[in-house]
Amino acid sequence: MTDEKTTDYPAIETLFDVEDLPLVARSVVDGFLSGYHRSPYFGHSSEFASYRPYMKGDDLRRVDWKVWARTDELYVKQFEDETNLYGHILLDCSASMDFGSPNKFRFARTLASAMSYLMVRQHDAPGLVLFGRDRCDLLSPRSHQTHLDEVLKLLSRASPDGRAGLDSDIWEVVETIHRRGITVVISDLLSDVEKVEKLLKQLYFQRQEVLLFQVLAPEERDFNYKGEYLIEDSETGETVTVHADMFRKIYQQRLREFCERVAHGANGLGADYNRAYSDAALGDALGEYLERRSLIA
């Protein structure tokens, strides 16, 4: 990957404000792919689909040499791929996600949409789990285009108002995943580290390649407030008096230690830990997915 993959992106804040989630997902993914030199299409189906001009990064084994001999131009044969990977996207809908500017939940939802769209484009089967509320919403993985519509529709309806977080019945859902595949967890993980590790362990036992995105807002990263504040917890409503200037360094140290513990736990369980800030580009996250998928392939 290079930096070029982000050049055609619309502004993040603009994307988050667009209500048409399918359009957002498509524009994100298309923009991402247009700068992605290595061809993502490498399905193993034998059913020929079409030719396309050779692009830098394409596997030379896929070049049709006969066509080259006749036309003196390089073409790559494209085949109708078959679905060969099941993916689950676990999106945190707890109230703590509804924070920051840009909003963490909008960022996470857009990422989930784009991820779903990309999966479908890859002929993978995306599934969606919305957790964090008392009851999880679940869409089992399918690779049809209509399934994508359902996924995006569910994402559009999702709202960050849950109070449960990792205490919800996500465990029951995770236990239902039987096929080997890839699981993308999108959450701020602002819970006990033990619970996060427990979730990752469970996914590991379910033979899932776990891609963990910890989404944080710039405010949580920088804590650039000034003066004394009465801070209220978005999930529990608990309040604490804090002097931002005095406490900034301590806060940042505690956050750093927490994230390091989560990352350490994730890496110990073979999960791929990524920290994403809501003011960053989505392409990084999509790239992570493709990298992880290539390993499975």
Place this chain on the structure above:
Amino acid sequence: MWNLLFTNAAILGGLAVLAVPIVIHLWFRRRKQRIRFSSVRFFKVADAQMLRKRRLSHLFLLMCRLLLLLLIVFAFAQPYLPTGAGATKEELPEYVAFVLDRSGSMRATDGNAMRWTEALGKVREAVGELSPHDRAILVTTPNGADRSPKWRSPTALKKELAGLQPGYGVADLGDGIRRGTKWLLERPQAGGRLVIVGDLQWQSCRKIGRSAVPEDLKVEIRPVGEDDPFNLDVTRAWRNESGHLKTTITTGRNRKGDGVEAEVTLSLDGERYGAHSVADTSSSREETFRWSLPEFDSGWHRAKITIKGQDDFKGDDDYFFAFYQRDPIATLCLKTSSGNERSRQPEFFLKAALSPAKSGAGSPSRYRFRVETKEPGAVSRFELFQGAAQQRVLMTDLVIMPGLGAVGKELAKSLKQFVRAGGGLVLFVNDAVSPVRYQSALGELLPVTLGRQEEASSDSNGPWRIESFDETSRVFSAFRNRENGNLKIPTFKERFAMVSKEGSRVLARFNDDVAFVVSRAMGQGEVVIVNTSASTTWTDWPRHKTFLPWLHYLGRAVTQRATKERQASESYEAGRTYDINVRDGVAAPRAIIGPEGDRRELESKTLKRVRLRFETPGLYRILDGAGKVIRPIPVNIPPEESDLRTLTASEVDNQLVRSKPRAANAGETGLSSLSEKHELWPYLLASGALLLILELVLANRTYA
């Protein structure tokens, strides 16, 4: 307990500003913003200890600011503590200024004790009446040692008095009262006392009325000495033009002098020379004595005149004097060829007149002549002067040329150069003079155009006499006073017709208006022609008594000695500072030896001008680098101090001018005078400054 007083108590109302930081503190305390955050899990352990610490810091900062404001308001209110332990508002310290006369007259011993001892006793007595917390200041006149006196406790002032001695200068009680009043007026509180202690000598009281004393200041006059003192003093001495020393003594001044025997003695260069007894000491009078002095060598000479008699003041009984005897005027008289008869030889009369003392004993005159006669042909240029044209040094001061039959070219040339270089030339005429040859040879040296020789006939207008002379001229200055001689007595039988040239000045004329004496300046010198002979061939003037002084004055005038001569007799007064010029031609002054033999190095080592202050009377000596005495400096007690007549306390009090009480003039003292007070505001401001620094540090270390 401290009795804290405020100069500007109204400013304490400014303490209301203390509310400002309190309000600001409370206002910002309320402003706590409420925000919603994703999770407070990282803040739960946000230590309350840190918040407590911050609140304490805020409180300390607030206290700091309040204290800072408090100090500033207090400083502006100018608090002060009355000095002295246990002082109350009613027992404020009294400020007393002592004006003490320490002039020369305080050394007088009228009565049984010295005036100074009595004065110190009276000051001590007045100081003893003060309370320990009172403050006193000592102002002396003349002000030698106390140029910047300080307020002291009574005990400290007594110590200061212990080392004090009277001087020899002139007291000015007016100045002392002015300075004492000034110090009292600079005190913060009204009132105060001025105590004047002295002999109230009338000369020292002349300026008392020049400065006003506010009516709220008490004035106490404590006189010392007797009302009726008697003194004999040598008032002054000087050397007249004839070289005699004259001395004026003042005797009596009151009836106590009746029957007192007194004698005045003169010592010259350390040896007793003579004595006069004072005839009358019965009443206030001045008497002048004349001392005929002997011939002196060139240089400085010192004289000491002492008056011996029973009086009340011994300090002025000795009078020191110094005078300078200059070198004789080097005179060259050219010989004429008038035969062997002495009475017809002009040089005989000239030499006899210029150096009249017999057997070479010389003259006591301040202006002496050293006369040498020579043949005109034997005179060389080197006898007149030495050196190149620009730097000629005269070897001869005066050349007198009686009528010569012939004037050689070399002689005429040398004479012209001699006169231009500053020499004096006196020309006489006689039968040998040929107008044509004279004018041809001397040319511009001649102040006149010579005409034919004239002889007075008894039947017409002869013999001629001197009708008029220029009284402003130095040549005839001796005869301004008609009693010194009548110039109309000498008669003149022959003469030349003379017309003065342009630029010449006719100093005297005959009775028929023909020029008799004509002078002309030439270069730096002067030429004078006398229209008669220097012998008795044409006139009988050399036989008259007016000839000698006239010739002496002529010689001094034409050599310009009268103006070039510096002040050659001097006397200085104790207690004063002088800039003294040391005579030219001597080495630079290096040291001065006092009357008691004390030596002091002089700062001026190159200049011939030294600034000296003489504290005691006596004979001082200025030395050069080799230790040689360059000149003596006679220093005497000022004559004002010899006049011991005094005023009474009531007479002095009547002379005092009183002005409005100080309360009306309070504004004039201004803030500047407050700096002298024992105020607390400087400490408050200093503490405030330190507190401000502390506040700045705290404020920067404390989160808002």
